[in-house]
Amino acid sequence: MPTLNARIPPRQPSHRFPFTLLLALLLWLPLLAEAQQSCRVVSSTLMDFGTVSTAGNTDASANLSISCQGLPGVPVQVTVCIFVEEGFPSGMAPRRMGNNAGAFMAYDLYANAARTQLLGPFGRNYDIFYTFLSLPIIGSAQYSLSVYGRVPPGQNLPAAYRYENAMSQGLLRYVFAAPFAGASSGENCRDGVAPIFGSAGQSTFTFGEAQAHVADNCVINLASDLDFGTVSQGDAPRDATALIQLRCATDTDWFVTLGTGLNPTSSGNRRMVSNGNFLPYALYRDRALLLPWGSTQLNAVADSGDNEDVSLTVYGRVVPQPATVPGSYSDTITVTLTY
Structure with a gap:
């Protein structure tokens, strides 16, 4: 009986599945765009x-x-x-x-x-x-x-x-x-x-x-000394000025008061002192010295801020005092800005 020979080639790997996946993905992309x-x-x-x-x-x-x-x-x-x-x-x-x-x-x-x-x-x-x-x-x-x-x-x-x-x-x-x-x-x-x-x-x-x-806000930038200088005789008034500079936010209402100092009389009049001797003086809001500058709102300087520097002049006077004892007189005034 003749011998039958047959050769079966090895099976080649299939690429149909990856192609199917790629095809499915390509078909899916337009659907994603419309989603x-x-x-x-x-x-x-x-x-x-x-x-x-x-x-x-x-x-x-x-x-x-x-x-x-x-x-x-x-x-x-x-x-x-x-x-x-x-x-x-x-x-x-x-x-x-x-x-x-x-x-x-x-x-x-x-x-x-x-x-x-x-x-x-x-x-x-x-x-x-x-x-x-x-x-x-x-x-x-x-x-x-x-x-x-x-x-x-x-x-x-x-x-x-x-x-x-x-x-x-x-x-x-x-x-x-x-x-x-x-x-x-x-x-x-x-x-x-x-x-x-x-x-x-x-x-x-x-x-x-x-x-x-915007907060109500005020600040004192300057409060200069009030220096009456050297007085050779006390039979004439002695005047001097000082400067207060402040700034307040726009539309912020404010007022400035001046304290009675460290040596006031029982009635609140201001006095400078030197070795136990006193020299009365007064502070005013106006050049004519008609408006005293005091420690309450009733006799203060008041205004409303505009966010700019404001300069206030303090007018001071030492009244005639011929019998004053010679010396170096001084006092300390507290400036209070209220807003």
Whole structure:
């Protein structure tokens, strides 16, 4: 019987399964692009500057909580960009807060902690405030973004009433990249340009208002000596002046009183002293020496601040006293600024 020989070649590995996976993925990408992928601001905090300083910058920050929703099982990169309108009262670079009494406080919003990139409205020529977010494989996540604010110094600000900028309209734009692809640029986000197999969109939100206070504030910058000089004889009055310089916040009511000194009489008249000897003198608010300057509000100098230096002149007189014992007479007066 003839011998039958047969050769069976070794089995070649199949590549159909990887091809099927790749084909399935390619078919899936357009579906992902059409899927509902979105981001929105779910909350924003108040930009509260507290009590501002007129001498230096006053800084604050607010947080935006952003929620993004993609597809479970598909990690993806998302680019988000934020725009904030001027609010009310209007103004940009600087923005403005009003106090409902006709006064305005300048401030600005920034995208970075160094406060060098202004945060502007959509469609204006400001740098784009954008950032990249990574959506995890579960398909959704919540993120926190900070907005930074600054009130610059040197403003003439009335202290009465609270300053505020009413809630501003905000715009959040977002671009979802294709699965397993890199994030889009800030310009793509601003322009709403989605990459192939990606998606883009936008949502509006209300940005929390900005507010600040200006504290009633006054300070004495100078209180000079009142020097009557050398008196050769005490049979004529001797006059001299001193200067008090102060500054108060705008619309801060204030008054200045002068104490009765260290050696007053029982009736409160002022006296200088030298080795147990006394020399009476008086202090006045006016050049004519008709208005005594006393230690109560009734005989004080009063006004309202405008955030500028105010100079007050103290008029002093030593009345004629021929029998005064020679010596070096002095007294100490307490200047009290009340506001």
